[in-house]
Amino acid sequence: MADRIDLSLKINGADHHVSVHPFARLLDVLREDLRLTGTKEGCGEGECGACTVLLNGRVVNSCLVPAVQAQGAEVVTVEGLAEGENLSSLQAAFLTHNGAQCGFCTPGMLVSATDLINRCPNPSDDEIRDGLAGNLCRCTGYAKILDAVHSAAEREAAR
Amino acid sequence: MIGASSIRKEGRAKVLGTAIYTDDKFMPGALHGLTVRSEVPRGILRAIHFGEGIPWEEFTLVTAADIPGTNLVASVVDDQPFLIGIGEEITHSQQAVLLLAHADRHLAEKARRAVRLEIEELPAVLDIQSSLDLQPLIYGTNNLLKEIRIAKGDPDPIWAQAAHVIEGEYRTGAQEQMYIEPNAMLSVVEPKDGLLQVTVWGSLQCPYYVHGALKQLFGLPEKQVRVVAMEMGGAFGGKEDYPSVNGGHAALLAWKSGKPVRLIYDREEDLACTTKRHPSRTRLRTAFDADGNLLALEADFILDGGAYATLSPVVLSRGAVHAAGVYRCPHVRIHARAVATNTPPPGAFRGFGAPQSLFAMERHMDRCARQLSLDAVELRKKNFLRMGDTMATGQVIREDLDLAGLMDRALAAIGYRDKRAAFALTNPEDGPIKRGVGFSVFMHGCGFTGNGESHVASVAGVEGLADGTVAVLAASTEMGQGKNTVFAQIVAEALQLPVELVDTAPVDTDRVPNSGPTVASRSTMMVGRILEDAAIGFKQALVQQGFLAEPYTPASFQAAVAKAVAALGSLRCYGQYHRPPGLQWNDVTYQGDAYPTYSWACYAAEVAVDLDTFEVKVADFVAVQEVGRVVNPTLAAGQIEGGVAQGIGWGLWEEVAMQRGRMINNQMTNYIIPTSVDLPRIQVIFLENAHAGGPGGAKGIGELPMDGPAPAVVNALENALGALRLDEVPMTPDRLLERCEEVSHG
Numbered sequence A: 001m002a003d004r005i006d007l008s009l010k011i012n013g014a015d016h017h018v019s020v021h022p023f024a025r026l027l028d029v030l031r032e033d034l035r036l037t038g039t040k041e042g043c044g045e046g047e048c049g050a051c052t053v054l055l056n057g058r059v060v061n062s063c064l065v066p067a068v069q070a071q072g073a074e075v076v077t078v079e080g081l082a083e084g085e086n087l088s089s090l091q092a093a094f095l096t097h098n099g100a101q102c103g104f105c106t107p108g109m110l111v112s113a114t115d116l117i118n119r120c121p122n123p124s125d126d127e128i129r130d131g132l133a134g135n136l137c138r139c140t141g142y143a144k145i146l147d148a149v150h151s152a153a154e155r156e157a158a159r
Numbered sequence B: 001m002i003g004a005s006s007i008r009k010e011g012r013a014k015v016l017g018t019a020i021y022t023d024d025k026f027m028p029g030a031l032h033g034l035t036v037r038s039e040v041p042r043g044i045l046r047a048i049h050f051g052e053g054i055p056w057e058e059f060t061l062v063t064a065a066d067i068p069g070t071n072l073v074a075s076v077v078d079d080q081p082f083l084i085g086i087g088e089e090i091t092h093s094q095q096a097v098l099l100l101a102h103a104d105r106h107l108a109e110k111a112r113r114a115v116r117l118e119i120e121e122l123p124a125v126l127d128i129q130s131s132l133d134l135q136p137l138i139y140g141t142n143n144l145l146k147e148i149r150i151a152k153g154d155p156d157p158i159w160a161q162a163a164h165v166i167e168g169e170y171r172t173g174a175q176e177q178m179y180i181e182p183n184a185m186l187s188v189v190e191p192k193d194g195l196l197q198v199t200v201w202g203s204l205q206c207p208y209y210v211h212g213a214l215k216q217l218f219g220l221p222e223k224q225v226r227v228v229a230m231e232m233g234g235a236f237g238g239k240e241d242y243p244s245v246n247g248g249h250a251a252l253l254a255w256k257s258g259k260p261v262r263l264i265y266d267r268e269e270d271l272a273c274t275t276k277r278h279p280s281r282t283r284l285r286t287a288f289d290a291d292g293n294l295l296a297l298e299a300d301f302i303l304d305g306g307a308y309a310t311l312s313p314v315v316l317s318r319g320a321v322h323a324a325g326v327y328r329c330p331h332v333r334i335h336a337r338a339v340a341t342n343t344p345p346p347g348a349f350r351g352f353g354a355p356q357s358l359f360a361m362e363r364h365m366d367r368c369a370r371q372l373s374l375d376a377v378e379l380r381k382k383n384f385l386r387m388g389d390t391m392a393t394g395q396v397i398r399e400d401l402d403l404a405g406l407m408d409r410a411l412a413a414i415g416y417r418d419k420r421a422a423f424a425l426t427n428p429e430d431g432p433i434k435r436g437v438g439f440s441v442f443m444h445g446c447g448f449t450g451n452g453e454s455h456v457a458s459v460a461g462v463e464g465l466a467d468g469t470v471a472v473l474a475a476s477t478e479m480g481q482g483k484n485t486v487f488a489q490i491v492a493e494a495l496q497l498p499v500e501l502v503d504t505a506p507v508d509t510d511r512v513p514n515s516g517p518t519v520a521s522r523s524t525m526m527v528g529r530i531l532e533d534a535a536i537g538f539k540q541a542l543v544q545q546g547f548l549a550e551p552y553t554p555a556s557f558q559a560a561v562a563k564a565v566a567a568l569g570s571l572r573c574y575g576q577y578h579r580p581p582g583l584q585w586n587d588v589t590y591q592g593d594a595y596p597t598y599s600w601a602c603y604a605a606e607v608a609v610d611l612d613t614f615e616v617k618v619a620d621f622v623a624v625q626e627v628g629r630v631v632n633p634t635l636a637a638g639q640i641e642g643g644v645a646q647g648i649g650w651g652l653w654e655e656v657a658m659q660r661g662r663m664i665n666n667q668m669t670n671y672i673i674p675t676s677v678d679l680p681r682i683q684v685i686f687l688e689n690a691h692a693g694g695p696g697g698a699k700g701i702g703e704l705p706m707d708g709p710a711p712a713v714v715n716a717l718e719n720a721l722g723a724l725r726l727d728e729v730p731m732t733p734d735r736l737l738e739r740c741e742e743v744s745h746g
Helices: A026-033 A089-096 A106-119 A125-131 A143-158 B011-016 B105-114 B128-132 B156-161 B207-218 B243-257 B267-273 B312-322 B354-371 B376-383 B403-414 B416-426 B452-456 B483-495 B523-544 B554-568 B633-652 B709-721 B733-744
Strands: A005-011 A014-020 A052-055 A058-061 A074-076 B031-037 B043-050 B060-062 B096-102 B115-121 B144-152 B164-172 B184-192 B195-202 B225-229 B261-264 B280-288 B294-304 B331-339 B433-445 B459-464 B470-473 B502-504 B571-576 B598-610 B615-626 B682-686
Touching: A005 A026, A014 A026, A026 A052, A052 A106, A058 A106, A089 A106, A089 A143, A089 B011, A106 A125, A106 A143, A106 B011, A125 A143, A143 B633, B031 B105, B031 B243, B031 B267, B043 B096, B060 B243, B096 B105, B096 B115, B096 B243, B105 B115, B128 B294, B128 B331, B144 B312, B156 B280, B156 B294, B164 B354, B184 B243, B195 B207, B195 B243, B207 B225, B207 B243, B243 B261, B280 B354, B294 B312, B294 B354, B312 B331, B312 B354, B312 B433, B354 B376, B354 B433, B354 B709, B376 B403, B376 B433, B403 B416, B403 B433, B403 B598, B403 B615, B403 B682, B416 B433, B416 B709, B433 B709, B459 B523, B459 B554, B470 B483, B470 B523, B483 B502, B483 B523, B523 B554, B523 B571, B554 B571, B598 B709, B615 B633, B615 B709, B615 B733, B633 B682, B633 B709
Parallel strands: A005 A074, B031 B261, B195 B225, B294 B331, B470 B502, B615 B682
Antiparallel strands: A005 A014, A052 A058, A052 A074, B031 B096, B043 B115, B060 B096, B144 B331, B164 B280, B184 B195, B184 B261, B280 B294, B433 B598, B459 B470, B459 B571, B598 B615
């Protein structure tokens, strides 16, 4: 078995080439090799959703994705949501509605919510609940997150 | 300013993903630390065997024999060792025996599995009753970690005279805090100016607890220990006392290796070995006259405290003081005990003993109403505490307390009367869904119990910075509750500045004074009050020294601070806790003012039970509370909503399954916390009644919402299903099925 494997992937629009541990997970590559620490590890078994990223446009738990499967892929993490200094509509809404308390679930929650609004531009409470059911939050009871997603969806619709 | 929903100070970094939590901190050359634990609940450690195929010479290894100072974790009682040595007694299944560290995380994990512990097993105590029966004796002379008695009047003559005497037994299970960020510590130990300097960065609520623990562990003076609180991914009490343990472990590895060490728990380890809510058993006996007036109350309140005292004495204390609930009663006897078992020590979790005893009392009141053929609303109205009444400790209610009004508000908001009437018609129909509505009325004491605040004598301050802005100096930590924002609002209000000109200094024991631990719903009310004083002192100093003239604008204030800092170099002003006049407490008799004040609440829940699956859906929830003046309505509502979610979880789903003294469902997959699809929108209503002791009239808020949901939901279950033995939480589908079968089988 090789000690390291070479991996090429596009993250938040930029090309990266890294040499990683053969058993590394996509989460490890992001956090340890590329030091993109916005993506969090809460459980390591795909339950909490704190490590959610977009892989080729699809929502995944990056703790369950072997790095080798991300060869050549396009990845979007929380660090890729803002445009420079400008927060995305969802980020701004999470800030004003107190959708982030401790903030540890927030990166994954924002990535899932971004995907949700793309698929479903005007979601109901229940559609938001379904869309975010894979992202656990222990602080908010989810109400302020629902408020934030509604507010961001309205702002996007008005653009 | 106070009363405004200012935006969370650290919120921008959190939504950008740039906030630095412990495991995000880059430390070149750091080793990965791991812990080897006993797997039996009780025994004598005879030997540690290091298996073959591991390059042990590359590892840093720490055992009890290496500890440079005292091998006891500084806590309420110093009885818990950091590591168990050869020949010593193992007292629970997660006891740390060996620490190891290596640069290669994968190899370190392989090495942990290659260690074999030789343990001579001893019989273990695994539940409350075995501990009470001394089967066997495992702690002190009686297996008691703490015993408290509270007495008012004399209940004994009442039992025979009273029209009704009603007894009940209630149980509550352990609960995991389940902060999304597992426990995490980093440490560096290196010489500085010829002296050993121990530094720990971590996910921790109480920097000075960890600071004290490290001083004792290494036998070092204050100046040679530094603790830094990183951004924290939730805590809820779960990072109150445990960080003294894992912080010590990380520092021991860093000291022995001479390298930076990361000690980051994975979820399975975190769930298995860190603290939980104490399991409880409460027996209540109440006497009523023919009209339903409460004449006497006796409570036997027991917590399972695990293998060491840790925080059990103070958790027990809060639980005992809250055991009589919100009712006027002339004769009260409370006997509270925390018993030792061979299980990992439970610890702090939002509510801190009060949710356990209040669950018992609020379930009991509904059961009493049923037995007295009275309405649960009317029974409570007859017996509520009012101004001038005395509580069990003899504390006199000095505020204009209107619990009946508070309850009516909650019942109106949920449509209690209409729903009761409607469900009485629909529940008897065929069909598996049965609906119910129920409520609970409760209080939560603000700040530490009894003399706690006087003992800590917290200090906090404000500092002028070179750019003319103001920094808050306090060891209180941000765990998502909004401390950074609320403290800035309190100081901004005192200085009449916009909140943008005030921010918090990093929580680093080299920089901030000991404002006490971030616990007990005390930060806003207790530390906030000290900050208010410090800010006023700061302004007066600027005026007296001629830097500032009143009245001032924010711009002239900022210019004055910048000028003063340039002239004086540093500009800090501190305040300290002073016991308000008139507060009295006796630690021995448990008589007096248990808390400076209380927050009060009524929570109401509507449930729908599916009798095919025994699943329970909470269809509606109302939380009405009086918490003094609300400093930041949006953050406060977030606290209430989050606390209610945890309370519903505890009431219905969150079960810690133990086998041989070990949690066996130690994964997020099979320990179930509420997801976004499991909860209704929670209606949050604040009734503001300014409290003289808090900053701008504020009281404590953080723990209150944990106390009420479980009894409200279970009372609603009784309305849906009738008089079942609904005496325990979590009321999981399995348990609910069992209770229904008890009735159908007679």
